[in-house]
Amino acid sequence: LINFTRDPGDDNTPQPGSVEHYGDGLLWLKGQHIHAVGHFSELAPSLPEGCAVLDYRDKLIMPGFIDAHVHYVQLDIMASYGRQLLDWLNDYTFPEECRFTSHAHAETLSNVFLDEMLRAGTTTAQVFGSSHPGSVDAFFTACKKRRLRMMAGKVLMDRNAPNALLDEGSGITDTERLIEDWHGKDRLGYSVTPRFAPTSTMAQMDAAGALLRNDSTLWLQTHLAENNSELDWVTELFPGSRDYLAVYEEAGLVGPRSTFAHGIHIDNDMRKRLADRGANIAFCPSSNLFLGSGLFDRQAAYETGMAFTLASDIGAGTDLSGFATLKAAYQVGQLSGQPLTAWQGFYGLTMGNAKALSLDSHIGQLAPALEADFVVIDPNATPLLSRRISHCKTLGERLFALMILADDRAIYETWAAGQCQHQRDTT
Ligand code: GUN
Numbered sequence: 537l538i539n540f541t542r543d544p545g546d547d548n549t550p551q552p553g554s555v556e557h558y559g560d561g562l563l564w565l566k567g568q569h570i571h572a573v574g575h576f577s578e579l580a581p582s583l584p585e586g587c588a589v590l591d592y593r594d595k596l597i598m599p600g601f602i603d604a605h606v607h608y609v610q611l612d613i614m615a616s617y618g619r620q621l622l623d624w625l626n627d628y629t630f631p632e633e634c635r636f637t638s639h640a641h642a643e644t645l646s647n648v649f650l651d652e653m654l655r656a657g658t659t660t661a662q663v664f665g666s667s668h669p670g671s672v673d674a675f676f677t678a679c680k681k682r683r684l685r686m687m688a689g690k691v692l693m694d695r696n697a698p699n700a701l702l703d704e705g706s707g708i709t710d711t712e713r714l715i716e717d718w719h720g721k722d723r724l725g726y727s728v729t730p731r732f733a734p735t736s737t738m739a740q741m742d743a744a745g746a747l748l749r750n751d752s753t754l755w756l757q758t759h760l761a762e763n764n765s766e767l768d769w770v771t772e773l774f775p776g777s778r779d780y781l782a783v784y785e786e787a788g789l790v791g792p793r794s795t796f797a798h799g800i801h802i803d804n805d806m807r808k809r810l811a812d813r814g815a816n817i818a819f820c821p822s823s824n825l826f827l828g829s830g831l832f833d834r835q836a837a838y839e840t841g842m843a844f845t846l847a848s849d850i851g852a853g854t855d856l857s858g859f860a861t862l863k864a865a866y867q868v869g870q871l872s873g874q875p876l877t878a879w880q881g882f883y884g885l886t887m888g889n890a891k892a893l894s895l896d897s898h899i900g901q902l903a904p905a906l907e908a909d910f911v912v913i914d915p916n917a918t919p920l921l922s923r924r925i926s927h928c929k930t931l932g933e934r935l936f937a938l939m940i941l942a943d944d945r946a947i948y949e950t951w952a953a954g955q956c957q958h959q960r961d962t963t
């Protein structure tokens with residue numbers, strides 16, 4: 537059983553007290569919550585008589601993975617060839633999102649997406665729907681059925697896209713209705729979702745900002761500075777703004793519950809402004825490599841105190857798996873002389889993301905009173921993984937081998953709210 541409780545720091549030796557590892561751990565559940573965590577030998581005597589004890593010898597239990605930025609409506613355009621951001625949006629993404637006028641399609645995709653997330657060990661995500669409010673109703677309905685902790689929002693976009701996707705006139709009222717129906721109920725939260733500055737008028741972004749001022753428990757998700765052509769377009773559309781981030785600042789969209797995906801092409805001034813507001817950048821390494829967007833500067837984030845989260849960004853991302861996100865983050869790090877340690881990686885996927893998204897009073901670690909969301913990892917899932925891990929001398933080496941070599945097959949079980957929601961097919 538392993539728990540990543542605090543930022544481990546930059547070194548390949550984690551800061552003391554940042555990792556808890558129990559070779560003989562017991563995770564004691566009561567209903568949907570964690571009741572106690574500790575050494576089996578110490579806790580076992582106090583277990584109530586007749587309670588079920590599951591034996592996960594040779595497995596590794598860790599908190600459920602969190603994906604800070606992902607588009608469920610783009611699952612079917614993963615692996616779309618040969619475009620960078622703006623052409624990728626026009627040629628693949630916008631036509632695909634038009635399909636979500638069909639509620640049946642939204643229901644199907646919500647269920648397929650959640651099954652895939654759970655198969656990959658992800659128990660919580662911050663999710664973009666399409667601009668159709670029904671896409672979010674379908675998604676939250678599917679999440680509620682599985683008792684998952686999820687944030688989502690309907691995309692706000694009222695210009696510069698196909699007419700079928702524009703929500704001029706209805707975007708804000710539809711958002712208000714969705715907040716009323718879903719926000720803060722069960723384990724669901726609403727994330728106000730202007731797509732990015734080029735597809736919203738200033739009036740729409742101002743109205744989104746007013747929603748946030750009106751309710752400080754709402755989240756905000758959008759995109760920022762992913763691609764150079766996007767930057768040029770923003771400069772052209774907002775000639776009066778000091779830089780890209782200033783557009784969002786003027787609308788009141790930058791706060792402690794705001795996630796800006798990518799943040800590749802930003803300077804330290806913008807990083808410090810994000811840090812001052814407690815906002816986070818979602819680092820989406822497989823997406824950034826796939827679209828050829830650029831290399832996120834993790835070192836600059838540390839130096840300026842800017843929080844960053846880890847995310848798949850499907851459908852530009854190439855894999856829903858948290859392991860794959862860590863592998864891509866490591867590769868991006870190597871290309872910039874900043875190799876990601878396994879400690880940073882797994883802390884990021886669990887407690888780091890939980891903290892940056894203000895979810896750490898609910899999830900992110902295995903601790904009493906938190907919600908029982910966790911993954912059971914099988915280090916012997918494949919002959920190769922088993923062989924490589926058997927040669928590791930330390931826990932750090934084993935975690936690093938998982939981060940580079942593991943995939944869905946290593947997710948033996950995924951639990952959410954105290955229930956097993958996914959079991960690997962062992963036949
Ligand atoms: N910028 C605006 N919309 C999108 C999107 O759907 N995906 C990515 N990667 N970037 C965006």
Ligand code: FE
Pocket residue numbers: 605606607759797849
């Ligand atoms: Fe995205």
